[in-house]
Amino acid sequence: GQNIDQPTEMTATEGAIVQINCTYQTSGFNGLFWYQQHAGEAPTFLSYNVLDGLEEKGRFSSFLSRSKGYSYLLLKELQMKDSASYLCAGLILTGGGNKLTFGTGTQLKVEL
Amino acid sequence: SAVISQKPSRDICQRGTSLTIQCQVDSQVTMMFWYRQQPGQSLTLIATANQGSEATYESGFVIDKFPISRPNLTFSTLTVSNMSPEDSSIYLCSVEGQGLTGEQYFGPGTRLTVT
Numbered sequence: 001g002q003n004i005d006q007p008t009e010m011t012a013t014e015g016a017i018v019q020i021n022c023t024y025q026t027s028g029f030n031g032l033f034w035y036q037q038h039a040g041e042a043p044t045f046l047s048y049n050v051l052d053g054l055e056e057k058g059r060f061s062s063f064l065s066r067s068k069g070y071s072y073l074l075l076k077e078l079q080m081k082d083s084a085s086y087l088c089a090g091l092i093l094t095g096g097g098n099k100l101t102f103g104t105g106t107q108l109k110v111e112l
Numbered sequence: 113s114a115v116i117s118q119k120p121s122r123d124i125c126q127r128g129t130s131l132t133i134q135c136q137v138d139s140q141v142t143m144m145f146w147y148r149q150q151p152g153q154s155l156t157l158i159a160t161a162n163q164g165s166e167a168t169y170e171s172g173f174v175i176d177k178f179p180i181s182r183p184n185l186t187f188s189t190l191t192v193s194n195m196s197p198e199d200s201s202i203y204l205c206s207v208e209g210q211g212l213t214g215e216q217y218f219g220p221g222t223r224l225t226v227t
Contacts, residue, residue, distance in 0.1 A: 033215060042204060042218040043155070045113075050213070087154060091214045097143060098214040102155045 002026045004103035006088050011109045012078055020073045020106045022088030030098060031091040034062050034073045037105070038084045046086075047073070075108075083110045114139050114207050116219035124225045125195055132191045133222045135205035140185035142208070145216060146178070149202040158203075161188050195226045 003025040012018040024032070031050035035043035049055055049064035049071060061074040075082055088103040115138040125131050135144065143162055147155040158178055159167040167180040181189045192199050202223050206216040 031214060042220050045209075045215050045217065048213045048215055089155075097160070098208075099145070099157060099160060100155075100214075100216055101157070105154045 002090065002092060002101045004088055004090055004101060006086075006103040006106045008104065009107045009109070011111060012075075014078055014080060014110055014112055016078050017074065017076050018078060018108065020075075020086050020088075020108065022071045022073070022103055024069050024071070024088070024090050024103075026069075026090045026092055026101065028093040029066070029090055030093040032062075032064055032071045033089040033091065033100065034060075034071075035087040035089060035102075036084050037087060043087055050091075078110050080110050080112075083108060113209060113217045114141065116205065116207060116217060118203075118205060118219040118222050120222060121220065122223040122225075124227060127196050127226055129195055130191055130193045131195065131224060132189050133203055133205075133224075135188045135190070135219055137186045137207055142185070144182065144188045145206045146180065146188070146190045147204045147206065147218075149204060149221070151201070155204065158190070192224065195224075197226045200224060200226045 005023045034046040037043040047062040054063045059076045064071045085105040085107050087105045089100045117136045119134045146158040149155050157170050158173045159169045161167045161180050161182040163182045163185050179191045202221045204221045206218045209215045
């Protein structure tokens with residue numbers, strides 16, 4: 001089966017750095033995505049990793065270790081608007097094509 | 113990324129009735145996906161809809177309860193049939209991006225409340 005785990009909640013301070021971890025146990029793994037979802041809105045695509053290593057995109061970076069089944073999303077210079085749910089999703093290759101399996105999401109609260 | 117719209121944006125329905133949700137994309141896409149997001153939960157894939165073929169349903173979801181149409185490359189519908197309060201959820205459609213990474217872009221969602 002597919003299993004993707006994230007912490008349920010995290011709290012961090014404005015201006016700080018926060019790391020949101022994601023571990024996965026999946027078959028047919030073909031990459032890992034991070035999405036941001038503000039309350040009442042649709043998820044928006046943040047990052048994608050398929051090879052081991054760090055992908056940096058502005059204040060957001062994402063890391064993947066395929067051998068360890070582990071990823072993290074790093075948010076720097078936190079802003080109040082970063083308060084949202086962050087979803088880790090594994091891209092799974094199946095006979096019918098690629099599909100995303102989402103983790104439970106991490107609710108991040110940024111405080112002053 | 114594609115621009116995706118959904119109708120209705122929200123609805124309140126009585127148990128036992130059915131609701132059809134529409135998803136429109138501004139470009140032709142091969143694969144469209146339907147998800148459910150129950151209150152406080154993450155996204156669960158209901159089915160994958162390819163144009164010209166039957167939708168592929170995930171474990172726990174059946175065609176009689178969630179019939180899907182995919183008449184062309186820019187449009188799909190999901191019907192929630194014989195609704196019960198447990199069907200209260202946000203229903204989202206998504207499409208694959210044009211790149212080769214397999215990323216998906218989501219519509220704004222339909223918030224359904226069943227009373």
